[in-house]
Amino acid sequence: MTEVTPAPASPAQERRSLSDHLREIEFDPRMIGMVAALAVIWLGFNWLSDGAFLSARNLWNLLVQTASIAVMACGMVLVIVTRNIDLSVGSMLGFVGMVVGLVQVRLLPGVWGFEHPATWLVSLALAIGLGGLVGLMQGALIAYLAIPSFIVTLGGLLVWRGAAWWVTQGQTIAPMDSRFRPLGGGVDGAIGSTASWAIGVALCIAICGAAALIRRRRKRFGFVLRPLWAEILIAALGCGAVIATVMMANAYALPAGIARRLVEAKGGTWPEGGLFISHGLAVPVLVALAVGIAMTFLAKRLRFGRYVFAIGGNPEAAQLSGVNTRKVLMLVFGLMGALVGISACISTARLNAATNSAGMLDELYVIAAAVIGGTSLAGGVGTIAGAMLGALVMQSLQSGMVLIGVDAPLQNIVVGIVLVVAVWLDGVYRKRLS
């Protein structure tokens, strides 16, 4: 077109607020709000508990307790982004956990005996496969038979809880395989200080490398670049969080008795004054971290993720653009199920037992985590990192209240109120933005 009338500049382009500046450096202001809320909660509980909350021991346990919900929240983000909901995750966790327990404790030992080195791997693969299958099944009902997800998964909530009981007629199965137990954390599930530092350094290198790679690519295309200070600040914040977490995990010492056994098992002698041996990062936390990174990659860098968000924004548009919306929807539920499988392993291993009540009410915590983390129930909006932070906020509230001795009924009341207020504040913020 040769002749074009200049369009009047829109008011948004002229007015420059703080959030515009933040957007320019591509930093989500809501993420800052979440981190600030977390800081307030942590500092508040630390003050109320006379410094016990921010101890290495408490934080280490807090992260371990968050892992299971955080893993499932990653999947729930995608489910909610497509304008759906999954109410069955808690029951599915119970069912998958029971089946894994049964196979691991009663079936596999009959095949290759107790404590076989492959038992834990078979268990994990089975859990992911079974969870994925259950999810795909529910997804097929939702996508191809057009039954509302609320109904399908409400049915699933009852069906899978019942099925969990059915597996062993309500019996609890224990104990778990010793190579499986580290998935739940505990002393066996901590990787020690050296490995923790190695992972921490690798993560820092990855953060800086990715930032540099993206910047070089944008430069080659001649796009506007973030200011260098912002780039460095963001990378530094990321690396700082990683290093702080590693230092925290390493500051939490193994109990003397266990440390002593460990030293003596390696043929060493236990020194007179005791020895400081670090826990290091916990396996379930690393699993959750890996899931979070993989899911972020899937959501941001793969076609599948792009389709999930497009469907959430406008299902009809996605379909008219040639996206197979039904298949994508079914796969989203399948993915949710596979993540439930991972969480089932984490919680079964942590409990060192499979019980049919495992995962009770988890669906509500998972949904709450995703929503507090900025996932919009209207669909189309949400981030994996936000949901994981949301899970951490929820768990911080609960752990903190336990620590300062709040009565159990009051804990639920507080969590419920916080959820409602968080969503209200998010709505207010969103309205001001648009």
Added chain:
Amino acid sequence: MSIAEPADIRDTHPGQGTPLIEMRDISIAFGGIKAVDGASIDLMPGEVVGLLGHNGAGKSTLIKILSGAYRADSGTILVNGEEAAIASPRDAKRHGIETIYQTLALADNVDAAANIFLGRELLTGWGTLDDASMESETRKVMGRLNPHFRRFKEPVKALSGGQRQSVAIARAIYFNARALIMDEPTAALGPAETRQVAELILQLKKQGIGIFLISHDLHDVFDLADRITVMKNGRVVGTARTADVTQDEVLGMIISGKCPPAAVAGPGALRGA
């Protein structure tokens, strides 16, 4: 009721040769109601055909069959003289048929590049989304359509009506369309933006792209279309060269189904008129 012979329609062609698109005897019913009933239309390369009719006349439905959104109950679609099976939007795009929907069909929560390449993303060698390339291509094509457009990073929800329209048009023309369907392309636009769309249509016409233009606005259609096809109650009333008919005559076709002498009557024409 007789069905218009394709030969009759060809008489009104501006030139000779194989039509780019030919829809023959298309019918579709929703719950017993025949939304389109034995409709035949065609389109030559570099031609603009205006499709007119009241709301519910069946023009949008007919066009959605061509773009793959609906499947016809009966009838055939020919692209360059060869029968084309169009069962999905993907099939239509494979045949070079692109559509700008009245609703624009944009995913509001993602940016312009994600919308333009939705379903046809550019990938890196690793199989991941190549956002940098897509943004770069988006800058090029948007630069042609709307040189003042700067908001590449924002979700299209934040854009003005005209900017959103530009994104929808960019998505249709970026992939070298042979035939373009524009469903009420100027309904949401101001006068300046409407003129821009008109200029774009003329420019695309010069490149040999055939365009179906669906509109309520008789003036628009008379200014831009080479031929006009009028539909009423799911049937084609008639087809005429724009130069051979007056606006009053076309209005008569739309309102009463009366086919003027210069037009080739279709199955929906008023009998004995």
